[in-house]
Amino acid sequence: MQVMIIGAGGMLGRKLAARIAADGALEGKPVEALSLIDVVAPEAPAGFAGKASCEAADLSAPGVAAALVAARPEVIVHLAAIVSGEAEADFDKGYRINLDGTRLLFEAIRAEAAKAPYRPRVVFTSSIAVFGAPFPEVIDDEFFCAPLTSYGAQKAIGELLLNDYTRRGFMDGIAIRLPTICIRPGKPNAAASGFFSNILREPLVGQEAVLPVEESVRHWHASPRAAVGFLVRAASMDLAPLGNRRTLNLPGLSATVGEQIEALRRVAGERAVKLIRRVPDPTIARIVAGWPENFTATRAKTLGFAAETTFDEIIRVHIEDELGGSPPG
Amino acid sequence: MQVMIIGAGGMLGRKLAARIAADGALEGKPVEALSLIDVVAPEAPAGFAGKASCEAADLSAPGVAAALVAARPEVIVHLAAIVSGEAEADFDKGYRINLDGTRLLFEAIRAEAAKAPYRPRVVFTSSIAVFGAPFPEVIDDEFFCAPLTSYGAQKAIGELLLNDYTRRGFMDGIAIRLPTICIRPGKPNAAASGFFSNILREPLVGQEAVLPVEESVRHWHASPRAAVGFLVRAASMDLAPLGNRRTLNLPGLSATVGEQIEALRRVAGERAVKLIRRVPDPTIARIVAGWPENFTATRAKTLGFAAETTFDEIIRVHIEDELGGSPPG
Structure with missing residues (x-):
């Protein structure tokens, strides 16, 4: 083929x-x-x-x-x-x-x-x-x-x-x-959605990351x-x-930023979580407020499409695929 | 302007x-x-x-x-x-x-x-x-x-x-x-939707019209x-x-073909209704079965858009606008 x-x-x-x-x-x-x-x-x-x-x-x-x-x-x-x-x-x-x-x-x-x-x-x-x-x-x-x-x-x-x-x-x-897509590999970027990945990817390698929105923000990953x-x-x-x-x-995981952070705590510990710096950005908060939070994705699931069901899993996938199996920290 | x-x-x-x-x-x-x-x-x-x-x-x-x-x-x-x-x-x-x-x-x-x-x-x-x-x-x-x-x-x-x-x-x-749009003025045409108008317009001027579907068919007019x-x-x-x-x-009137015919009977009498000839056409029936039957049209109604609420009214509009006020029959 x-x-x-x-x-x-x-x-x-x-x-x-x-x-x-x-x-x-x-x-x-x-x-x-x-x-x-x-x-x-x-x-x-x-x-x-x-x-x-x-x-x-x-x-x-x-x-x-x-x-x-x-x-x-x-x-x-x-x-x-x-x-x-x-x-x-x-x-x-x-x-x-x-x-x-x-x-x-x-x-x-x-x-x-x-x-x-x-x-x-x-x-x-x-x-x-x-x-x-x-x-x-x-x-x-x-x-x-x-x-x-x-x-x-x-x-x-x-x-x-x-x-x-x-x-x-x-x-x-x-x-x-x-x-x-989360965790997006690579460098932090300026896209409004970038922080969803940044707040996990950077702390996993001992770097600071900026969180511009409330922990209650829910999104689809x-x-x-x-x-x-x-x-x-x-x-x-x-x-x-x-x-x-x-x-x-397509199926995904509906999770709040708070739930992302809790998963990070479970997988990489408090030291990683402490690297998230809260810098509220009203512009990003306003953009993100207009984004979907959750989907049924019923047809796709019935057809065999599957995504992660916990953020712990999403973080572990990143560690396996991008960090050679374990967080360097 | x-x-x-x-x-x-x-x-x-x-x-x-x-x-x-x-x-x-x-x-x-x-x-x-x-x-x-x-x-x-x-x-x-x-x-x-x-x-x-x-x-x-x-x-x-x-x-x-x-x-x-x-x-x-x-x-x-x-x-x-x-x-x-x-x-x-x-x-x-x-x-x-x-x-x-x-x-x-x-x-x-x-x-x-x-x-x-x-x-x-x-x-x-x-x-x-x-x-x-x-x-x-x-x-x-x-x-x-x-x-x-x-x-x-x-x-x-x-x-x-x-x-x-x-x-x-x-x-x-x-x-x-x-x-x-019903009643569409002019001549009968071969469009699959043509009969919705034909079965009213033609009998109103003493002409036969063909009904290719069941009277239970519902549509939006x-x-x-x-x-x-x-x-x-x-x-x-x-x-x-x-x-x-x-x-x-936009708002419209959801009506069955049977309801159209009843309205014709009320407005133009049994003689008009008798001019509708039933000639089932499976092809047209199949096409029409895939068409919407009814809408809420809530936003448009709230914004002041209005359509007829009975087929009697739709027929009377046709008589006024196309037949000079009264059916020639």
Whole structure:
């Protein structure tokens, strides 16, 4: 099987490529070729026995989508996107990459299928940013999209396109709305959601981290490892049970910041917790207040998607996957 | 005030232009200029005291949207669309007219606003086709879009764009999801929904009509006069109370075919009812089974949108507006 990952240079793309390289397969189906695409050529994952190709390409540029799809990959994982903050700051760029890029990909698949039968699996990563406040405490699978960012609007449009192209038989698509990824590896960043990861990741290695909101703030999380599991499952499972509704709210863990901190205390002790510095930031508090807190994710759970159920588990996953098994402290 | 109607040649566009011409205003605000656009130049409405201009233009063609918006109309009513059946039969045309045409209009408005302050009222007619079965018996204002036609997907995408462009301050938009229009004037047509009108309109003038479904079939209706009232209200009301949620399910009348027929009996007698010929059509029955039956339309009602509450009323509106006040029979 030939798998293409568009947006393979990002955190999730790299982890997915590494997982496929390690498994040599997608849930038991052998992967012979891995095509990794990003605006800067991604690195090939270590230890892949098949053929890996890495290419720099901008999906939104003329002809690029057609050239990529000409290789007829059986599975296309479309992760490429401008993030929320940038899509809000640069309206044209957000629509060009997040909407036009996605539509050009789908159109290229349709054009390829018009030449000779072709119906690839397409996994599109959407986001809980398709929802906008006010919403119920727990969002069910039939709650409407009312995004409050251009990024959220672009993702919701991508979902509608994917569902229509799939219903029309041009592809076999699935759109998955990922929880916030926690603990995000790497450096602290300035994204409004950054602190959810920072307050765990930094103290685990003896560094200070800033908490800008109250401990009562509740949010929706899954580990990078769970997210890769979602992608693998979406790329390989039989999608017929989804019928014409190819968009899923994925499972996650609904937890308060206080619960995150208690888990940190249990896993890494009081010394780690003491490294969290409380610096209230009203701007971040206001942004975060507009974010979803909890989901039923009933359909996705029924279909076998699974995330962590405690923050202790999320922290242990980080220790295993990023810190070599034990916190250095 | 300058009002532009795009798609002014259709049934609703003509009726809206006639209403504005008769009133010389939009809910009390004087209209000095009326610009009517369609792919074939529409006719100017009779009796308009202001300046009417009628123009043939295809919104999806390069440069057309910019040229239209250059006149800076304060109100733009965007009715232009390829209907459901055609959008399903011609994938490219549906996306070109219904999605690209709408997006080009919104982009032209944004570009015009970048030259000098401009924030027109934009009324976008969406449809209950944004919903796809299965759904609850009564659809509330927060039920999700899962369209089962490309037309429905294109309308749902138009709504998302309108909401985002409005949130970003580029326009003052409202998207209204119209009920099925009944009694639709004119000739019987082959649309799957045609019979809802045919079984009343034809018998009222002594003609036979075919009923292809069971009398138990329930659907969601409003008269053409109510629809024009929706457009006038959407074009003129203060939209601030809608906040960032600029899409409305509009009120209508939920009625079974049996209830339609009973109303016909009360208004036009047994002789009219006897002109309805039952010719079951499994294809139409299957299509109609996937359509919504009822809505709460709570937000729209709170905002002053109103439709008929009995089918007797819908029939009387047709008699007054299309048959000169009394059924010829």
